[in-house]
Amino acid sequence: MSTRETAIASAEAHSAHNYHPLPVVVASAEGAWMTDIEGRRYLDMLAGYSALNFGHGNRRLIDAAKAQLDRVTLTSRAFHHDRFADFCTQLAELCDMEMVLPMNTGAEAVETAVKTARKWGYRVKGVPDGMAKIIVASNNFHGRTTTVISFSTDQEARADFGPYTPGFEIVPYGDLTAMRAAMTENTVAVLLEPIQGEAGVLVPPSGYLPQVREMTRERDVLFIADEIQSGLGRTGRTFACEHEGVVPDMYVLGKALGGGVVPVSAVVSSAAVLGVYRPGEHGSTFGGNPLACAVALEVIAMLRTGEYQQRAKELGDHLHQELGLLVGGGAVDAVRGRGLWAGIDIAPRHGTGREISEKLMDRRVLVKDTHGSTIRIAPPLVISKEDLDWGLEQLREVLRG
Ligand SMILES: Cc1ncc(COP(=O)(O)O)c(C=O)c1O
Numbered sequence: 001m002s003t004r005e006t007a008i009a010s011a012e013a014h015s016a017h018n019y020h021p022l023p024v025v026v027a028s029a030e031g032a033w034m035t036d037i038e039g040r041r042y043l044d045m046l047a048g049y050s051a052l053n054f055g056h057g058n059r060r061l062i063d064a065a066k067a068q069l070d071r072v073t074l075t076s077r078a079f080h081h082d083r084f085a086d087f088c089t090q091l092a093e094l095c096d097m098e099m100v101l102p103m104n105t106g107a108e109a110v111e112t113a114v115k116t117a118r119k120w121g122y123r124v125k126g127v128p129d130g131m132a133k134i135i136v137a138s139n140n141f142h143g144r145t146t147t148v149i150s151f152s153t154d155q156e157a158r159a160d161f162g163p164y165t166p167g168f169e170i171v172p173y174g175d176l177t178a179m180r181a182a183m184t185e186n187t188v189a190v191l192l193e194p195i196q197g198e199a200g201v202l203v204p205p206s207g208y209l210p211q212v213r214e215m216t217r218e219r220d221v222l223f224i225a226d227e228i229q230s231g232l233g234r235t236g237r238t239f240a241c242e243h244e245g246v247v248p249d250m251y252v253l254g255k256a257l258g259g260g261v262v263p264v265s266a267v268v269s270s271a272a273v274l275g276v277y278r279p280g281e282h283g284s285t286f287g288g289n290p291l292a293c294a295v296a297l298e299v300i301a302m303l304r305t306g307e308y309q310q311r312a313k314e315l316g317d318h319l320h321q322e323l324g325l326l327v328g329g330g331a332v333d334a335v336r337g338r339g340l341w342a343g344i345d346i347a348p349r350h351g352t353g354r355e356i357s358e359k360l361m362d363r364r365v366l367v368k369d370t371h372g373s374t375i376r377i378a379p380p381l382v383i384s385k386e387d388l389d390w391g392l393e394q395l396r397e398v399l400r401g
Pocket of ligand 1: 049105106107108110141142143144193197198226227228229230254255
């Protein structure tokens with residue numbers, strides 16, 4: 001067996017099979033490139049599902065982490081530490097909001113958003129105890145915890161994990177009539193991805209998000225935007241909501257906030273919403289730790305320049321122009337997305353998304369399939385135009401074959 005095959009066999013023997021990774025074993029990475037344990041180089045066109053927006057081994061982020069490692073890494077929230085206030089202030093400023101509640105993973109931040117909306121509903125809106133409802137969309141992906149999968153419509157993610165958490169209404173994504181019909185006086189929030197990533201990079205119909213914004217405002221309902229995958233530069237703006245001129249009541253952030261170095265997530269909102277918490281009501285040992293804050297502060301500083309958003313826009317326009325040319329040629333049924341983010345529906349006779357991903361891997365390009373016949377492209381925002389073009393050429397070659 002090769003070194004690679006041995007490593008994969010060993011991983012399969014000793015880890016739960018909750019993923020079906022491509023058969024590549026990465027040993028190091030830099031920028032948009034990864035190197036496997038046998039020295040082969042691959043172009044990363046997935047970027048850790050947008051956790052690596054700033055690329056692998058980004059010097060600024062690694063230096064910030066190293067400097068913090070030598071000072072203090074963890075205090076727990078039992079004490080204050082000297083990076084916390086800056087992190088909260090600067091993240092709130094980036095979001096044009098007032099308060100931050102830091103967590104670690106995306107799913108935890110979504111759980112936090114759910115708890116916050118419920119508490120706000122009881123304490124501020126006056127919903128009777130235990131009656132709060134949150135409206136979500138079909139085909140959503142918000143994480144893997146028990147409550148979060150309770151409002152998933154994906155059987156693979158849900159089956160065998162019940163009993164499920166009640167309190168959620170599911171309406172079709174993009175359907176305003178259904179959303180209006182689902183709203184009652186006990187609705188405390190609408191939770192949406194402004195672009196549905198896992199569903200295949202689904203962009204809602206133009207006008208949908210602004211009308212949800214209007215409807216939620218009229219009905220005294222919080223609009224929660226899960227920008228864990230869509231936010232922090234990916235779509236060519238800091239937040240995907242900006243494309244539609246929408247400001248939600250609450251952002252849920254994760255992935256790229258930790259710069260691909262450490263898990264950092266957060267709920268960001270107004271004082272009227274996050275101000276509902278009192279000591280002891282919510283928390284996390286690691287949430288807002290000094291190392292996380294130091295890395296995230298650097299991420300925020302990088303986003304403040306607008307440089308990465310601009311890059312995502314320019315390269316994204318190019319990406320979509322090139323991908324658009326593939327539609328109608330027989331191999332690609334549809335392409336969706338915004339900025340450096342695309343979902344490509346492969347015509348079924350050309351193979352499944354998995355088969356296309358494997359063929360691309362053989363050509364040293366790494367992407368990931370979703371929902372049978374779709375592949376997702378989300379390279380690090382630092383990718384060069386030449387590398388992006390080379391990756392696209394490999395895709396064309398695979399589709400030609
Ligand atoms: C929109 C969205 N929300 C939440 C999550 C969950 O994040 P995590 O895997 O960090 O728990 C993801 C992960 O893909 C996501 O795309």
